[in-house]
Amino acid sequence: MTTDRPELIWLRPERSARGPAPAHSRSAIAAAAIALADAEGLAAVSMRKVAASLGAGTMSLYNYVPAKEQLFDLMLDAVAGEWGLPDTPSGDxxxxxxxxxxxxxxxxxxxxxxxxxxxxxxxxxxxxxxxxxxxxxxxxxxxxxxxxxxxxxxxxxxxxxxxxxxxxxxxxxxxxxxxxxxxxxxxxxxxxxxxxxxxxxxxxxxxxxxxxxxxxxxxxxxxxxxxxxxxxxxxx
Missing domain, CATH: 1.10.357.10 (Tetracycline Repressor, domain 2)
Structure with missing residues (x-):
């Protein structure tokens, strides 16, 4: 079965140009998943547990993150934001x-x-x-x-x-x-x-x-x- 929706989450818009604003942002979803992984390990991260920590239904979370692998992508990129690198190299x-x-x-x-x-x-x-x-x-x-x-x-x-x-x-x-x-x-x-x-x-x-x-x-x-x-x- 084929779908027009891209598998790579970065190719999917975070929100539609129409309709109400989403109840949960990708950053909030990633933060919830990261907190769970930090506390219990990566194996404990599931769509059900992340949804519960956000006060959302499991199936509704799939509207934001269609697959667990994409949840991992959000987590990885959120942590990459912690590197705190300068805008430009020093020259050394x-x-x-x-x-x-x-x-x-x-x-x-x-x-x-x-x-x-x-x-x-x-x-x-x-x-x-x-x-x-x-x-x-x-x-x-x-x-x-x-x-x-x-x-x-x-x-x-x-x-x-x-x-x-x-x-x-x-x-x-x-x-x-x-x-x-x-x-x-x-x-x-x-x-x-x-x-x-x-x-x-x-x-x-x-x-x-x-x-x-x-x-x-x-x-x-x-x-x-x-x-x-x-x-x-x-x-x-």
């Missing part, structure tokens, strides 16, 4: 990309469900397009091809998501310091077996200095390497 590409990454990580820390959804359902809503535009503005002096720039943008976003998930997994394992301590103990046992000489040499060198376990410092170092690749065409 490395600093601008690092600030972009830190804004993304901060949003993912506020919304634990966000990294997984970004990786599985990229979105192109208005706020997401502003983020893309900012990245391309930062890269405007680069001589890399346009398609390569978009690939690098995806790589940066994926790296932020993967770090956020790694950090969340550490918290679930009992905390960063505990996890690191157990990891060091295990690597020490493995290195002592003699089966991993390169690992043993690396482990011995690393134990001579105290590791910096501050999550923000780890992120800055890790994402800084990704940014170095993005900005240096010779490494691509």
């Amino acid at each position: 590409a490395r600093a601008d990309l690092l600030e972009f990454a830190k804004c993304g990580l901060a949003a993912m820390r506020r919304h634990a469900w966000l990294p997984g959804l970004i990786l599985t359902r990229p979105t192109i809503g208005p706020n997401s397009l502003r983020c893309t535009e900012f990245f391309l503005a930062v890269m405007s002096d680069s001589d890399q091809p346009p398609d390569t720039k978009m690939e690098l943008f995806a790589m940066l976003n994926s790296s932020i998501c993967m770090y956020a998930q790694w950090e969340a997994n550490q918290r679930q394992a009992g905390g960063s310091e505990r996890w690191q301590a157990e990891l060091v103990a295990y690597l020490g046992q493995a290195a002592a077996t003699g089966e991993y000489p390169h690992l043993a040499a690396t482990f011995a060198a690393s134990t001579n200095r105290a590791p910096d376990l501050d999550p923000d410092a780890i992120f800055t170092r890790a994402i800084g390497r990704v940014i170095a690749i993005i900005l240096d065409p010779r490494t691509v």
Whole structure:
């Protein structure tokens, strides 16, 4: 069965040019869904629960958001509006990309469900397009091809998501310091077996200095390497 209504929600007008104003805005619907996901996880988000939080009937919500996948698109784009990026880059590409990454990580820390959804359902809503535009503005002096720039943008976003998930997994394992301590103990046992000489040499060198376990410092170092690749065409 075919329909003339577009599947992409951004191609659907939020309200008709005729008739009364809608009772619920897309921003209100997205906010209700985000609050539910923050409290109970993404799996708890349903059209029924979102409608109930708005005081609406489930079927009436479908008049605004025809499918749950489109609800996810509204959620993703609403959170993309939290990045808080400046209107124009500063001119320091490395600093601008690092600030972009830190804004993304901060949003993912506020919304634990966000990294997984970004990786599985990229979105192109208005706020997401502003983020893309900012990245391309930062890269405007680069001589890399346009398609390569978009690939690098995806790589940066994926790296932020993967770090956020790694950090969340550490918290679930009992905390960063505990996890690191157990990891060091295990690597020490493995290195002592003699089966991993390169690992043993690396482990011995690393134990001579105290590791910096501050999550923000780890992120800055890790994402800084990704940014170095993005900005240096010779490494691509």
